[in-house]
Amino acid sequence: MRLRKTALVAAGLVAVLAAAAGCGSGSGAGGGTKNSDGSVTIDWQMWAGSSDEQKQLDHLTKLVHQKYPKINLKLRTAPFKDYFTKLQTEMSAGKQACLVSMQSLRLPGFAANLEPLDQLAKDADLSGFDPAALKALKADGKQYALPMDLGALMMYYNADAFKKAGLKAPAKGWTIDEFVADAKALKAKSGKPGFGMSFSDLNLMSLLYAYNGAQPVSGDKLTLTGKKMQDAMTWYTELATKEKVGSVPASSSEGGWGETQFANGNAMMAVDGTWNIGSTIGQAKFNASVAPLPVGSAGARTYVANSGYGISTNCAYKKQAFQALSVLTGDEAEGYLADQGRAYPARTSQQPKFGEYLAKQDPKKADLVKNALATVKDGLDGSVPFTTTQNWDQVNQLFSQYLLQAYTGATSPKNALDTVQQRAQRGA
Amino acid sequence: MSTDTLRRTAAHDTGADRIQRRQRNRRIRQTISHVLLVLVALAFLFPLIFTVATALKPAGETFSTPPSLVGSSIRWQNFVDVFTFVPFHRYILNGMFVAGAGTIVTLIASALSAYAFASLKWRGRDSLFLVFLGTIMVPQEVLIVPMFILMQRFGWVDSYAALIFPWAFTAFGTFLLRQFFKAVPYELQEAARIDGCGPLRTFLQIMLPMAKPALGVLAVFTFVNFWNSFLWPLVMINDVNARGTVPLGLELFFGQNGNQWHLVMAASVISILPTLILLLFLQKHLVKGVATSGLAGR
Amino acid sequence: MAVAEATRTPAPAKRRRSRSARREQWHATGFITPSVVGLGLFTLFPVVMAVVMSFYKWPMLGTHEFVGFSNFSYLFGGDPDFLAAVRNTFVFTGLFVPLNIIVALGLAFWISTSRFQQLFRVLFFIPSITPAVANAVIWKLLYQPDGVIAYYTEKLFGVHAPNFLADGHTALLAVVVMSVWQGFGYNMIIFSAAINEMPPSVLEAASIDGATGIRKLLRIQLPLISPSLFFATVMTMISSLQVFTQVFIMTGGGPGNSTETMVMNVYQAGFVSRDLGLAAASAWILFALILIITAVQFVGQKRWVHYEH
DSSP states (O other): HHHHHHHHHHHHHHHHHHHHHSSSSOOOOOOOOOOTOOOEEEEEEEEOOSHHHHHHHHHHHHHHHHHOOTTEEEEEEOHHHHHHHHHHHHTTTTTOSSEEEGGGGGHHHHHGGGOOOOOOOOOTTOOBOOOOHHHHHHEEEEEEEEEHHHHHHEEEEHHHHHHHOOOOOOTOOOOOOHHHHHHHHHHHHHEEEEEEESOOOHHHHHHHHHHHOOEEEETTHHHOOHHHHHHHHHHHHHHHSSSSSSSSOSSEEEEEEHHHHHTSSSSSEEEEEEHHHHHHHHOSSSSSEOOOOOBBBBOOOOEEEOOOEEETTTOOOHHHHHHHHHHHTTHHHHHHHHHHTTTTSBBBBGHHHHHHHHHHHHHHHHHHHHHHHHHHHHHHHTEEEOOOOOOHHHHHIIIIIHHHHHHHTTOOHHHHHHHHHHHTTOOO | OOHHHHHHHHHHOHHHHHHHHHHHHHHHHHHHHHHHHHHHHOOOOOOOHHHHHHTSTTTTOOOOOOOOOOSOOOOOHHHHHHHHHHHHHHHHHHHHHHHHHHHHHHHHHHHHHHHHHHHOTTHHHHHHHHHHHHHHTHHHHEEEEEEEEHHHHHHOOTSSHHHHHGOOHHHHHHHHHHHHHHHOOOHHHHHHHHHHHHHHHHIIEEEEEEEEHHHHHHHHHHHHHHHOOOOHHHHHHHHHHOOHHHHHHHHHHHHHTTTTTHHHHHHHHHHHHHHHHHHHSSEEEEEEEEHHHOOOOO | HHHHHHHSOOOSSSHHHHHHHHHHHHHHHHHHHHHHHHHHIIIIHHHHHHHHHHEEBSSSSSOOOOOOOOOIIOOOOIIIHHHHHHHHHHHHHHHHHHHHOOOOHHHHHHHTTSHHHHHHHHHHHHHHHHHHHHHHHHHHHHHHHTHHHHHHHHHHOOOOOOOOOSSTTHHHHHHHHHHHHHHHHHHHHHHHHHHHSSHHOOOOHHTTOOOOOOIIIIIIOOOHTTHHHHHHHHHHHHHHTTTHHHHHTTTTOOOOTTTTTHHHHHHHIIIIIOOOOOHHHHHHHHHHHHHHHHHHHHHHHHHHHHOOO
């Protein structure tokens, strides 16, 4: 009798355990579920940070449902900086979504888990996309994702500070030497660093690429020990150690140092992607503008980086997933995101909407915006997709720890690069 | 000779005088000590004061030379903005749920086993208790990797269950409650038994009510530990906006808004509030709990 | 105790007693089951599994294979960051534990003279129960190059402040300072309680004997609270060997590997490099170190800890 009571308590505990186990994300294998009414619920994994971003994505899921009433999208989000780590853990647990949002940089590392779309997209018309945007989402010649946006790395500059220092605003064709000279003049005039430095892959590597064409990855191998890369890194490091114009990140955990210092008015220039044009120009308390990256010894160079959506190989509803995908990358969806100022669309027909949005936000800054968007097209000249290795998270982590040492002068740029190269070996 | 005079003056000094003088000296010393202590406490609290101050400054005024506690205006709106910027309310609700459920499971499991160890006689009791004590030494970090695999096998990755159950079975809780149960007079239990109460009734009607203070302390600290836990949610939760807890949300919020210190500080203040309120209301018990058991953070 | 209970139980009916003993055994099983299952599943099993995993190449994606001691030999031979992490963890512990104990002890004695002891206890305890992430974010703000600490360093000492968290010479120290601020509250309360429980008769006898100041502290008071001191030291050391959150938020392990700690190493190996076998090996070494250090402390306590009887 009493024993039974004890057993009851134990059983209760087990029930609690089981119930709580059931309150997980509830997504089964296959990245989606078939419902009793014949409709299909497809999981969609995407990054989102702010509540606004979340709302925009919710709207996109509604667009899909309107077009295909038998398809429901179930959105799962993680912040961008953790997104790819999380994606890995989900894949290792076999819980990845059917629809997977993918950034061009990370595509090589995930290509094995993504379905090549060439077959599914056979009948689809891809001519509406900017070719650069499509190209960035290819790996081994296969299209693994369709693009949501188009982006490239540019130089953001504080137009007010340039004017105050009596400098000509940077424009297409300005050179590396002019960049350094301007940074010095800005520093002399404003007392604040002329350039916000970074150890984040795109922000850093695009300027090195512009400097002399040095690239960190060739094929799928990390190549940090070449002469070109050493030269470029030495030049970059000396912005802080020799020229004293660089603002050095305050710690290895400051991934977005350069951009945020710029946006706060503490650094007069910084490299950042087109995707931040709207927020940076809009929020800055000064007149911010963008220019193409300065031209170095290898001619005009920058990286294209953009994002899109792919379908995972274990997806049980590939046909429906592709239907959803075509809505997500369709005119209406991309136009909507442009209207919201979220992204510079990959669909050429929708691209003007982004400019309209920006001009609407702050009529006083309309000219800045127009100039900036003209620059986006200019900046795409000579651009290539940024490719990465499989263990890119590890490489990024190593960058943050060891390149900072070079920036502060604690070690030489060559040493820092060698260290990263050597330590990344094992995970490669 | 000189010693002689000295002695004589001392003798003239009446005892009452001496005591008065000594008391006055002591009072002065105590006042100085108090003032210094208050200064030390203020210096100690400065980071928290500065946090609240920054949380109330308008954007872009975080850094100023010289540093100041007040911006150009007091901006309460920052605290509202935190919630519109990220779903911070969601993190709070998740944190409450996980910490609440985790606390309940911990209390039930700990109390049951503590009672068995304290009041029942059974074979293997002492050796099993040693094993229990041994597990206290195992650091959470050692378990993270295999636990991750385990969660995969359970299909618990990115679930509340993964946040609640793995850390709800602590030998520490068992140990703490066992000490309390042992202090319950044996006669009381024996009397209950003679009245025909079985172990479960004895446990529920005699032992649990007696151990209320200990249960309370254990509950609060378990709650705080769950609430503050960072590494495990960091590893386990994929969909942060759906299942993220407060420290996780705070860290991610910080990563995304590195330039918006005023919002990050407002979020920090919000994240500190629940435990601070617990501390203020239950200070006597908490302090006593730490003092008697040394309940430390996980 | 067994004897006492035996005399308490009436002597006759031996058979009945053995039946009730059997029944009690069953009851106990019921009571103990949740904890045993939970601890077994979520603590003992993972500990053993960690050992097994440490002998495998176990990537987060894909299949695992037995590799013998290669994870360990990589940690000690091929991975300079691991040895740096061990060194940093020891440096951190070597600074943090003494500082923590001294500050906690000093303040505990100090506030014991105050009428507002309880108030001060609560004040100093606040950071100990607030989320470590919040504390770390707060200190990160203070340590910014144009932040408060840099300003006052220059103002008061006239030296140009280093970029605290980016400079390999100061980063770990900066983390230690933050950690002491955050952590000493627990120990202070433990000590404070021990101080209040010092028997007045002993203290009085000591002052009659003329023991004052330092002598009284070293000869009388510290030995009286030595059990608390021992307990606090052991617990603080165990937790300090596991330092992670502050480092993760404030310095990310850098610059270089100057703030890389052992738990940071476990996290990076497992969840950044996605090499779970390596992470398990690293974690196991940490566990072994904790066990050894704790064992040494327990052996050493006989020399200085005085238990009252």
